[in-house]
């Protein structure tokens with residue numbers, strides 16, 4: 001597996017007067033700011049994905065005054081960087097958020113957006129589609145379980161160049177601004193956000209930048225191919241005397257076929273809002289509380 005070095009100085013990235021410069025770095029100013037940071041801030045970095053179709057389309061969105069969104073930086077799939085706000089100005093990327101006793105993280109943090117389509121859906125023909133209709137080959141897809149979810153889903157992969165550049169950027173920002181905290185949007189707004197998702201090695205970034213136990217490299221191939229144990233269906237036994245199977249995760253979905261009975265063995269293949277998608281002879285959704293999981297043999 002390739003081991004890639006990341007190093008801000010080797011990358012020639014520098015910050016001067018809160019502006020980044022280096023190769024493949026450009027500045028497209030955004031009017032979407034609430035002004036200068038207070039006191040000693042920023043001390044935090046928030047990592048995002050754009051859920052967009054291209055770097056330029058996402059930069060257009062974040063620099064349009066009508067949209068009321070922005071971030072300090074966007075990183076493209078070739079590792080190119082667009083800065084939109086100087087690092088001493090507050091951006092609008094975190095929204096309603098909280099982390100370790102603080103709320104509204106915008107006032108403490110720099111936002112980095114990575115060009116990535118986000119969650120993908122298999123189209124049944126070997127390809128995967130994004131919410132905006134983009135079509136992706138399986139080689140562009142990462143299957144993994146999100147830290148806020150219990151079953152694997154499909155996610156647009158980040159490129160190695162993009163991950164390496166993000167590591168270099170964070171290293172530089174940590175050094176320059178005394179950053180003490182790196183979080184994903186999914187961690188500070190877990191009820192509404194899933195970015196950057198499991199395809200991004202967020203924990204590795206965090207321990208590499210803020211901890212001291214990690215070696216001075218990140219193995220992208222390893223972090224991209226890791227499959228969660230939930231990838232395997234989870235065996236379970238029905239605990240209720242009679243358990244309705246429904247077409248979706250809720251009592252308002254139609255019942256499907258005969259109910260399951262106490263002791264019936266099923267396999268959980270997905271979990272959503274207290275409902276488990278189970279497989280027996282037919283597939284459907286049941287209330288999760290009436291299942292007991294059993295150890296696989």
Ligand SMILES: [Zn+2]
Nearest residue numbers: 048049185195
């Ligand atoms: Zn976000």
